[in-house]
Amino acid sequence: xxxxxxxxxxxxxxxxxxxxxxxxxxxxxxxxxxxxxxxxxxxxxxxxxxxxxxxxxxxxxxxxxxxxxxxxxxxxxxxxxxxxxxxxxxxxxxxxxxxxxxxxxxxxxxxxxxxxxxxxxxxxxxxxxxxxxxxxxxxxxxx
Amino acid sequence: xxxxxxxxxxxxxxxxxxxxxxxxxxxxxxxxxxxxxxxxxxxxxxxxxxxxxxxxxxxxxxxxxxxxxxxxxxxxxxxxxxxxxxxxxxxxxxxxxxxxxxxxxxxxxxxxxxxxxxxxxxxxxxxxxxxxxxxxxxxxxxxxxxxxxxxxxxxxxxxxxxxxxxxxxxxxxxxxxxxxxxxxxxxxxxxxxxxxxxxxxxxxxxxxxxxxxxxxxxxxxxxxxxxxxxxxxxxxxxxxxxxxxxxxxxxxxxxxxxxxxxxxxxxxxxxxxxxxxxxxxxxxxxxxxxxxxxxxxxxxxxxxxxxxxxxxxxxxxxxxxxxxxxxxxxxxxxxxxxxxxxxxxxxxxxxxxxxxxxxxxxxxxxxxxxxxxxxxxxxxxxxxxxxxxxxxxxxxxxxxxxxxxxxxx
Numbered sequence: 020x021x022x023x024x025x026x027x028x029x030x031x032x033x034x035x036x037x038x039x040x041x042x043x044x045x046x047x048x049x050x051x052x053x054x055x056x057x058x059x060x061x062x063x064x065x066x067x068x069x070x071x072x073x074x075x076x077x078x079x080x081x082x083x084x085x086x087x088x089x090x091x092x093x094x095x096x097x098x099x100x101x102x103x104x105x106x107x108x109x110x111x112x113x114x115x116x117x118x119x120x121x122x123x124x125x126x127x128x129x130x131x132x133x134x135x136x137x138x139x140x141x142x143x144x145x146x147x148x149x150x151x152x153x154x155x156x157x158x159x160x161x162x
Numbered sequence: 163x164x165x166x167x168x169x170x171x172x173x174x175x176x177x178x179x180x181x182x183x184x185x186x187x188x189x190x191x192x193x194x195x196x197x198x199x200x201x202x203x204x205x206x207x208x209x210x211x212x213x214x215x216x217x218x219x220x221x222x223x224x225x226x227x228x229x230x231x232x233x234x235x236x237x238x239x240x241x242x243x244x245x246x247x248x249x250x251x252x253x254x255x256x257x258x259x260x261x262x263x264x265x266x267x268x269x270x271x272x273x274x275x276x277x278x279x280x281x282x283x284x285x286x287x288x289x290x291x292x293x294x295x296x297x298x299x300x301x302x303x304x305x306x307x308x309x310x311x312x313x314x315x316x317x318x319x320x321x322x323x324x325x326x327x328x329x330x331x332x333x334x335x336x337x338x339x340x341x342x343x344x345x346x347x348x349x350x351x352x353x354x355x356x357x358x359x360x361x362x363x364x365x366x367x368x369x370x371x372x373x374x375x376x377x378x379x380x381x382x383x384x385x386x387x388x389x390x391x392x393x394x395x396x397x398x399x400x401x402x403x404x405x406x407x408x409x410x411x412x413x414x415x416x417x418x419x420x421x422x423x424x425x426x427x428x429x430x431x432x433x434x435x436x437x438x439x440x441x442x443x444x445x446x447x448x449x450x451x452x453x454x455x456x457x458x459x460x461x462x463x464x465x466x467x468x469x470x471x472x473x474x475x476x477x478x479x480x481x482x483x484x485x486x487x488x489x490x491x492x493x494x495x496x497x498x499x500x501x502x503x504x505x506x507x508x509x510x511x512x513x514x515x516x517x518x519x520x521x522x523x524x525x526x527x528x529x530x531x532x533x534x535x536x537x538x539x540x541x542x543x544x545x546x547x548x549x550x551x552x553x554x555x556x557x558x559x560x561x562x563x564x565x566x567x568x569x570x571x
Contacts, residue, residue, distance in 0.1 A: 066423065071434075076273075154412070
């Protein structure tokens, strides 16, 4: 019973952020998790370009990264931000990066399946910019 | 010569059989977040599993009876039932994680969604348990699991600074950005993954299935003291490759695909194919062990006929429990719950249940009525007592740390 209660407590709905500081902390955690998904896709794609990753493995890795980023964005968007202009700006900045990341991952997955190397290169460049943006966001707002 | 081959086979099987989905995911995850600074938790867990697996193997060889058979008799029906309930639930949860692991590994090879593989994986596990001889299932999947040695090869091909890796192991520290509760939460997860209770249920029940006698104690000890530590080295290799390839790129493992990526980066497609084979074999072997262990635990507690050496008709209730556990494991994963999350929870809840498994083993292996002159020596008792304190501390701290860190987030 204790185990069940623990799982419910850990996996339950995300509570609204109680303060601007807590909301910023939540945003940093979100950026960190999103960066992990985007960097996974970039590493998988680069390894495939070098001929070191089979197509099924690449497709599975990209789909998994896309799903992961999608659920990260959904969780962040479900948090009610505090009523301050700074929190609204923070939310807009991160949400834009997350949306660009989702679009880039979808583009990369589609292009990889079609083995369209030109679009793969374009999507990779776009995702690298998102990764740099997420990294900067994390650095700027960490402790 | 025949005995030598048997020992070699047993050792190889123990190496391949040590790593399961819990070790794969937890080692990769911890390596990608903490480098090798938590290697000590794996090493402590390996010493613990060696200690208690040796005791349970000796109990099986001397008494001819497996762990749960003696737990009820020695601790009484009430304490035995509480023990059974907790251990059975953890074993079935681990079984579900292993079935999910098989499906995820097959998805990596085929790009067919893992949910479509889950029923096939469950059916294959049940058919193998039902039809295949014990020695065959034990040896084949253990040996195929050895393909995971490719992680050690990948580590070597990555040409790391060995002194830097050794420094991370020998002078552990908590990397900046990770809270101390998170650090210890994952230490407990690694400890729980290494000391998963089903390993001793299976080891002792397997000894009874193979009719071990006092003369087999030496072979059993060799399997334990050589096989499990080498299996632990495989876990450390997985963590080290993740530390070298994923950690510098800010990648935190939350999928099985990420665990294999460093192998592809270091050694290419063939090596990755070996890693996927190792994933399938390790998770399939562990699914067989957890499936059988669920049947062993219930049948031994209630005194039913059990085992693969008797005809299914004569051990119908044992096989019914195995079948029901298989259906429960498959149904759990088919709810679309993330198999990696199931794995993470199963290793932490394993840590919670550790005292229930290991206290009775320590008690029984000191009982002269069962063990005669083969009771624990002073060193075994001293180490056993120290580890009992450790497992109690881990069990008590696991749930509060899980809540405080939101499961290590």
